[in-house]
Amino acid sequence: MSKVSCEIIRDMLPLYYDSVCSDESKRMVEEHLAKCNNCKMELEKIQDEIHIPEKNIIENKKSSNAIKNISISWNRLRLKSLIKGGIISALLITSIILGYVGLFKWEMNSVATDVAEISEISEMEDGKIVYYLEINDGYRLDRIKTHVDNEGNLYITPLRPIIKKEAQPPYAFEKGYDFIDIKELELISGKKIKTVYFGTKKDKILIWEYGMELPKASEEVEKYLEFRGL
Structure with a gap:
């Protein structure tokens, strides 16, 4: 097989990485990579470029879940505070009404x-x-x-x-x-x-x-x- 240039191999690297090239092309790329450090480094670069976003996606998902959990906790706390505030307000109003009735209306x-x-x-x-x-x-x-x-x-x-x-x-x-x-x-x-x-x-x-x-x-x-x- 005649020697394949690095430019052709580099064009094929994305297809090779995604495993969408033919078996013959795959063997050609692997034979070239075994001898060419520059193209091998180019493949590693492609791997890094793909893995980094995947990592970011995972991290972003974790952050999103954390924010979502914080939001849920906050909403629950706010709901509890609203309920607690409503109960306290109702008790306060009831106490005021009962106090008024007891002082001014309840003939005892x-x-x-x-x-x-x-x-x-x-x-x-x-x-x-x-x-x-x-x-x-x-x-x-x-x-x-x-x-x-x-x-x-x-x-x-x-x-x-x-x-x-x-x-x-x-x-x-x-x-x-x-x-x-x-x-x-x-x-x-x-x-x-x-x-x-x-x-x-x-x-x-x-x-x-x-x-x-x-x-x-x-x-x-x-x-x-x-x-x-x-």
């Missing part, structure tokens, strides 16, 4: 009887007991709770929130007439009512007890309660 504190004056206790034509209540500490009263214990004692307990409001017309329960329907309360509680107290078990004013004779309510009081729909 009973009013001491030393600031209450009960007068004009009388009996209406339908048997209801009517009385005039005045709370003289200057604060509003919006709720009166009734409770019958096992001994048949009915407690009419005035309740207020922790933060009190000043009493201003039109008055609620802090000043005016109110009534007690003994028969209706006995039906509701299923107990025979023997006494009626204003206040609590520890702080109370007697309004009525079984057998007590009360004066008849005045016509003005009857009309007033009828006008109010009581």
Whole structure:
């Protein structure tokens, strides 16, 4: 076989490296490379040029995966932070609402009887007991709770929130007439009512007890309660 020039061999090296040349061409290149260091170095150069990008691709893929993992971790942390922040905000808002309700709306504190004056206790034509209540500490009263214990004692307990409001017309329960329907309360509680107290078990004013004779309510009081729909 005649000697092949280096230029031809170098043109064939990419085909040889990719194994796409014929067997005869492959033998020719290998015979030439066995004797020519320059072409052998050219083949090594081709190998290096191809391997380096492959290495870079692998490194880039690793870097990409690392960045992707960091992004996923970051998103998870951000989601957790958002959820945690949402929970904390919801708890804070709930605490504020509950605090506001507890301080201003939740009527849980009973009013001491030393600031209450009960007068004009009388009996209406339908048997209801009517009385005039005045709370003289200057604060509003919006709720009166009734409770019958096992001994048949009915407690009419005035309740207020922790933060009190000043009493201003039109008055609620802090000043005016109110009534007690003994028969209706006995039906509701299923107990025979023997006494009626204003206040609590520890702080109370007697309004009525079984057998007590009360004066008849005045016509003005009857009309007033009828006008109010009581």
